[in-house]
Amino acid sequence: MRFSLRQIEVFLATAQQQNISLAAKQLNLSQSAASSALRELEQQFGLQLFDRLGKRLRLNENGIALRPQAQSLMSAAEQLESSFKGQAGLGDLRVGATLTIGNYLAVPLVAEYMNDARQQGQEAKVDLHVANTDNIAHQVLNYELDIGLIEGEFNHPQLRSEHWRDDELVIVANPNHPLVNQGALSDEQLLSLRWISREHGSGTRQAFEHALHGLLPHLNIAMELEHTEAIKRAIEADLGVACLSRLAVSEALQRGSLAQLHAPHRDWRRRFYFVFHRDKAISHSLEHWLQLCQAKHNN
Structure with a gap:
């Protein structure tokens, strides 16, 4: 295999942050290490993934086309690592919620999810981001969130909506x-x-x-x-x-x-909806979150 998971990780972080320094900080790497990983990935395949606009790196057509596959690969690798560690239980989640849902429904769900993880002998963090529907949907689209809980529908070819309540x-x-x-x-x-x-x-x-x-x-x-x-x-x-x-x-x-x-x-x-990226796999942790949401609604 001519690429490493570290290189894929740097590629995805740079795509999200649009800046190599911020990507390095997110991954706890030095800027030089992150820059080297991205440069080597592009050189190995003779393929430019970003347009350089000063300090800003914006995905070009090649990067946009490869990003969903890279994201799926990293999700699968993370699940495999958990299995190797014997920790195929609940992991960290990044959840977005619109203001009404975030203020009146989401916090008890976060508490219940974290409590379920502790009962399995694990510590899991839920990063809850509250914003309006447009912002949440765009963060799901940009792989910054694992799931969005939104009010109303948001139509985009790369997003999938599912009725919640x-x-x-x-x-x-x-x-x-x-x-x-x-x-x-x-x-x-x-x-x-x-x-x-x-x-x-x-x-x-x-x-x-x-x-x-x-x-x-x-x-x-x-x-x-x-x-x-x-x-x-x-x-x-x-x-x-x-x-x-x-x-x-x-x-x-x-x-x-x-x-x-x-x-x-x-x-x-x-209606309230779940919104997912079509190219992102539904992990065991995310499946558990969805079950909690449905159980809370039914109660």
């Missing part, structure tokens, strides 16, 4: 809002509201726009915020109304700091 959006307002307790709202009343919305690229924004299709050009979106908690504080300050996941507002509705407005003629349902 259902969710429902709720219109919430300050309890003193004049339309609270007014019954079902008409489209005219929806158009009269000052809306506080999540940013473009979020799953909640996507579902909000889907539910209010036909009204979007005329909606008064007074404010866009990136965080659900900030939106809830803005509603409590009577700055407008918002459309948020029931997961995010159920406690506030129960204690009365927020009130629900109703528009049953609109479809407020949506």
